[in-house]
Amino acid sequence: MKFFDEARIEVHAGKGGDGSASFRREKFIPRGGPDGGDGGAGGSLYAVADRNLNTLIEYRFARIHRAKDGERGRGSDCNGRGADDVELHFPIGTIITDADSGERIADLQHDGQRVIIARGGAGGLGNLNFKSSTNRAPRHATPGKAGETRNLQLELRVIADVGLLGMPNAGKSSFIRKVSAARPKVADYPFTTLSPNLGVVRAGPSRSFVVADVPGLIEGAAEGAGLGHRFLRHLQRTHLLLHLVDIAPLDPNTDPVRDARAIVAELRKYDVALYKKPRWLVLNKIDLLPEDERETVIKEIVRRLRWRGPVFALSAITGEGCQPLVYAVMDHLDKARSDQQS
Secondary structure, three states, X not given: OOOOOXXXXXXXXXXXXXXXXXXXXXXXXXXXXXXXOOOOOOOOEEEEEEOOOOOOOHHHHOOEEEOOOOOOOEOOOEOOOOOOOEEEEEEOOEEEEEOOOOOEEEEOOOOOOEEEEEOOOOOOOOHHHHOOOOOOOOOOOOOOOOOXXXXXXXXXXXXXXXXXXXOOOOOHHHHHHHHOOOOOOOOOOOOOOOOOEEEEEEEEOOEEEEEEEOOOOOOOXXXXXXXXXXXXXXXXXXXXEEEEEEOOOOOOOOXXXXXXXXXXXXXXXXXXXXXXXXXXXXXXXXXXXOHHHHHHHHHHHHHHHOOOOOEEEOOOOOOOOHHHHHHHHHHHHHHHHHHHHX
């Protein structure tokens, strides 16, 4: 698979440099006093969202990342140099979690976002800091503090406005090919799609949205069956779900209504919030039905599903009915965005 959406890494921030216990030694100045400088701070590690990346494959092989330690202090009031910070670049949509505590550290949602993931240790104090009227020759300094060490779980969730749901061979890849410039693999066997695909759909000169095509779901996906369970997380950021149903299956034993109900049940098992997202029914492959039978088949499926939401019928291969759906989705997203801003 070319798409890597999970990885686990270790990050080690740098240790702070030790403070110096030093005394001024110059000719004709017998009591120069303390002049030990402070240690430099250890390097920290930062996560940076980078729009030029789209996988976590780099972190599958480079698992340990370290920042350098700060320099120790020196005499003549010289402080140690602080170590440079290290920036780790991740795709937009990456969620970083502490693998030991389960604490969410960062959710990278926009390009250039910068979040600290391991803080470097502070430098130690030189003996110059301990000089006082009652202690004119302090002979001690403090050591630098250790930097943070963490085991991090990386999870990439595709950021898309619209997600496509459906059984294998429901026509999701064909649909995204028809309405966008994305070119996912299309074939007449199930599980053709092995990794998520993103496509930018244009509904006008300055109107567009991003649609995500994920591998097909099957019954039991929430428990790990098939491939789709690995990618259900990518639908959690979407604003709208399009549920594609094959209304003209080649297998006479296949029931589109039963398959549609199975998908809905898997959504509810996996995540109630995902189940409650706006969801539209899209009946695909109408080109395989005689024109005089289409209306009857569509009404029967809607009746059996007891569907109360929007319904669209189209052919992802010929393009029939695709454009009205694109415009309707764009209008829905525009309204949702304006509601969020108000």
